[in-house]
Amino acid sequence: xxxxxxxxxxxxxxxxxxxxxxxxxxxxxxxxxxxxxxxxxxxxxxxxxxxxxxxxxxxxxxxxxxxxxxxxxxxxxxxxxxxxxxxxxxxxxxxxxxxxxxxxxxxxxxxxxxxxxxxxxxxxxxxxxxxxxxxxxxxxxxxxxxxxxxxxxxxxxxxxxxxxxxxxxxxxxxxxxxxxxxxxxxxxxxxxxxxxxxxxxxxxxxxxx
Numbered sequence: 041x042x043x044x045x046x047x048x049x050x051x052x053x054x055x056x057x058x059x060x061x062x063x064x065x066x067x068x069x070x071x072x073x074x075x076x077x078x079x080x081x082x083x084x085x086x087x088x089x090x091x092x093x094x095x096x097x098x099x100x101x102x103x104x105x106x107x108x109x110x111x112x113x114x115x116x117x118x119x120x121x122x123x124x125x126x127x128x129x130x131x132x133x134x135x136x137x138x139x140x141x142x143x144x145x146x147x148x149x150x151x152x153x154x155x156x157x158x159x160x161x162x163x164x165x166x167x168x169x170x171x172x173x174x175x176x177x178x179x180x181x182x183x184x185x186x187x188x189x190x191x192x193x194x195x196x197x198x199x200x201x202x203x204x205x206x207x208x209x210x211x212x213x214x215x216x217x218x219x220x221x222x223x224x225x226x227x228x229x230x231x232x233x234x235x236x237x238x239x240x241x242x243x244x245x246x247x248x249x
Contacts, residue, residue: 073099076135076147078156081249083167083182083191084128091122091135091147102135118145126151128194160249170237171247174217180247181214183221183235190221207233214239 073092080087092101098115101108102122109124123134134150151159168183182191190197190212199212207224219239226234237244 073101075145076149078149080126080133080149080151080156081160081163081169082127082129082131083184083189083196084194085180086249087126089126089133089135089149093118093137093145093147095143095145100137128196164249168221168235168237169247169249170244172239172244174215174239177215179214181219181237183210183237185233185235 073094074090075093076091078089080089087105088103090103090106092099092103094100095118097113098118100110100112100115100122102110102124104124104126110122119137119139121134121136123132125131126133132152134153136148136150138146138148140146149156154162166185168185170181172179172181179192183189184191188199188201188210190199190210192212192214197212197214199210201208201210204222207222209220209222211218211220213219217240219237222236222238223233224236226232237246
């Protein structure tokens with residue numbers, strides 16, 4: 041009834057009325073704004089992306105590893121996209137907001153222009169990951185096969201490559217432990233080159249992320 045009466049008044053009063061409704065609902069939104077959480081495994085670590093979307097105010101907030109990257113308090117358009125970067129290499133990420141039906145929305149994450157699923161599938165072909173514990177400290181070691189860059193707990197390591205009889209070895213240190221990644225041809229076209237991590241003369245099994 042109030043809405044009908046207000047439509048007969050000036051445009052300013054209508055705006056006030058809409059703001060009043062929004063402010064009344066804003067405290068409810070705060071409890072229900074978190075609509076999506078993703079975990080993205082990159083070379084420098086596993087990053088957590090959280091997205092808040094207020095479907096009354098159109099508010100959009102993006103957090104990467106708990107740090108606020110984007111905040112838009114009032115958005116007239118409820119659908120659209122938000123683009124930002126993730127990690128040391130500033131990998132491009134986009135959250136797409138699509139209306140499914142009525143007041144239902146779908147949120148999808150793209151990394152470097154690919155769906156998260158497609159990106160991770162592709163990444164599993166171009167990287168190897170090992171997770172291990174040394175002296176009570178957990179380490180996540182990632183090899184980027186195309187560049188032969190080695191990352192450990194978010195930092196790119198200094199490496200030294202050498203040719204050996206049956207392939208190559210990429211040497212580096214983790215703490216006071218000597219490590220190397222051995223690359224040997226599998227002899228099979230589909231499998232390509234097999235990479236193995238050796239730490240203190242012990243082979244470390246590869247982790248599946």
